[in-house]
Amino acid sequence: MGPEGTFTEQALRSLPEAGGSSLLAAATAAQALAHVWRGAAEAAMLPVHNTVAGPVPDTLRALVESPAPVVVREVVLDVEFALLVRPGTPLSRVRTVSGHPHAGTQVRRWLSSHVPHARWIAAPSNAEGARRVKDGECDAAVAGLFAAARYGLEAAGTGIQDSSGAATRFLLCAHRGAARIPVPGCAHRTSLIGRFPSRSDQLTVHLQKLKKHPFLQEVSLNVVHDGPDSRLLLADCPGRMDRPETARAVGLLQLSLPGLRSLGSYASAHHVMSPSERSRIMTGKATAEADVSVEPAPGDVTRLREKIDALDQSLIGALQQRLTASKEIQRLRMGDGGARIDSGREHAIRDRYTQTLGDGGGAVADAVLEMCRGQASR
Structure with a gap:
């Protein structure tokens, strides 16, 4: 999706099967799927939904118009944006800002506050926006901070998204009949x-x-x-x-x-990568093979405990993101005159935990829901 330096590229590089593979850039979702149907690519990674901006229309349109695509894997990344400029450019000189429309939706308030006179210019991808800044076509771009080094830019602002805890869902799509990628325990x-x-x-x-x-x-x-x-x-x-x-x-x-x-x-995705994990992937400090967990030998208590500690850390990170999202949802509901708690949705969530984890899942769901209610009320 666009030149190098997109979140979609990060999503693709997070998969073990991307290691050692040739990655082919495409300007749009339709072009990415066209590469698959022509046999130029085995699969295409596409952004499909963002928790703040909603569905990605270009991807949905491409999926509808393409001949019988299938999804073989899902990836979810948490998303943070920076305002990238040519070195030495102050915010007072920013008159044009480029980026993907979904990115623009997520930073609208920040741009209005910090560069109120800047004109938004939509781009097929955030990396394309960064390229335009590099070539002097725009003053600034909304993109991931990791794209700065690739285009010789610097950040005039980081963490500029209006809502914290935003995440984008990506789908790895192939032709019908392609093998699914097994993810044990998922x-x-x-x-x-x-x-x-x-x-x-x-x-x-x-x-x-x-x-x-x-x-x-x-x-x-x-x-x-x-x-x-x-x-x-x-x-x-x-x-x-x-x-x-x-x-x-x-x-x-x-x-x-x-x-x-x-x-x-x-x-479905079982992990939301943190910015530091994404940075290691994009800078080559972590290999795709490193994302494949190695099962400890039977009886190796130390390694098993280390694995549990790592899993606990992932759970804690996921719970922190859930707290943030719940607080924002409840703030919006109450701002519209609604109740802070949606009992129907809570019931559905509890059922989901119970169906997946058994009888103990209901207790886990109750604890999670209670924690999120408490966070929202403080």
Whole structure:
């Protein structure tokens, strides 16, 4: 996605199978998938959703228009932005800022406060925005800090995103029949994509009714505009198609929405990489092989404890991000006059923990939910 230095490149490099592979750049999601169909690439990594900016329309459009793509793997990265400029450029001289539209959505308040007179110029990728700054076409770019060194730029501001804890979800897509990438002990997801005519909000109303169905209460439905008379829908169902609950949900969706086609079942992301981890990947200080855990030998208590310590640290980091996200959601709900707690959603979350972890999962869910409520109320 764009020249070197994008979050999509980071997502791709985080996978073990990327080590030693030739990486082929593409300006758009459609071009990336076209490389796959022509046989120039085995798979394409595409950004599909951001927790702040929502679905990525270009990716959804490319998935709908491409011949039967399937998802073989998912990656989630937490996202932090910097304002990159040519060395010595003060903020007072920034008149144009470039970057991907999703990045612009996530830094709008910061830009309005720090460079209020700057004009936003959309780019196919944040790295393309950085290239434009390097070549003198723009004054500044919104991109990852890691892109600065690649384009001879410096940061006029770091951590400029308006909301902390934002994360972007990426899908590794291939042609139908491609092998899935096994991720032991990982949860799974089944996704569907479709385009539907819509002259008003009838699709939204229909989806709201569907969400009340007991088979679909845990299904995520994301709709984006695709012109004045068309909508794109991405549906994510928990579990694989060999799980009865998932098969029922998929069947009901396809029955209710003819034209909704499956992107397959795949391992869902179990780890959100930190900025320091991403930096090691992009600077070559960590190899793809380092991301593959080595199972300790039976009876090796020390190594097992080290593995548990590492897992605990990952859990703590994930819980910290959950606290931040919960606090922001509850602030927005209360600002709109709603209740701080959504009991229906909490019930669904508890059921998810119980289904995945057994009876003890309910207690874990109760502890997590209680912790997040307490954080939000302080």
